[in-house]
Amino acid sequence: xxxxxxxxxxxxxxxxxxxxxxxxxxxxxxxxxxxxxxxxxxxxxxxxxxxxxxxxxxxxxxxxxxxxxxxxxxxxxxxxxxxxxxxxxxxxxxxxxxxxxxxxxxxxxxxxxxxxxxxxxxxxxxxxxxxxxxxxxx
Ligand code: TYD
Numbered sequence: 453x454x455x456x457x458x459x460x461x462x463x464x465x466x467x468x469x470x471x472x473x474x475x476x477x478x479x480x481x482x483x484x485x486x487x488x489x490x491x492x493x494x495x496x497x498x499x500x501x502x503x504x505x506x507x508x509x510x511x512x513x514x515x516x517x518x519x520x521x522x523x524x525x526x527x528x529x530x531x532x533x534x535x536x537x538x539x540x541x542x543x544x545x546x547x548x549x550x551x552x553x554x555x556x557x558x559x560x561x562x563x564x565x566x567x568x569x570x571x572x573x574x575x576x577x578x579x580x581x582x583x584x585x586x587x588x589x590x
Pocket of ligand 1: 491493503504505506571
């Protein structure tokens, strides 16, 4: 998806149910998000350094700070947009073809990522100039 822009990212309110026992949030692939979930991974105990700094050619993701907070900066080669994930019911839908960087993890943050595909090394673009070439901007 070479044409995607930062404006194609969307923060969604994840479905939640609450009563006197607290809150429960649920995400069903294909229903609450526009893809089936093939993989889940999560980042935690992240020190000062940023994570991410890559793009995907096909992968779609939903990112959630299930606890704590993290700043996610999306970059389409022309524009950048930073999203703050700081609630367990806020999810950032990320289409393919965008460079992402995750930083400013607060202490104890767990950032969970639901992914549309299994792990595939060939889906990654890890060099920023290669990314710009992929987008037709270099
Ligand atoms: P990496 O892609 O460097 O993390 P980041 O999302 O911060 O860029 O992944 C770190 C390591 O984890 C790397 O050796 C590959 C491995 N990994 C998997 O084996 N499967 C996965 O689904 C993911 C996301 C990573």
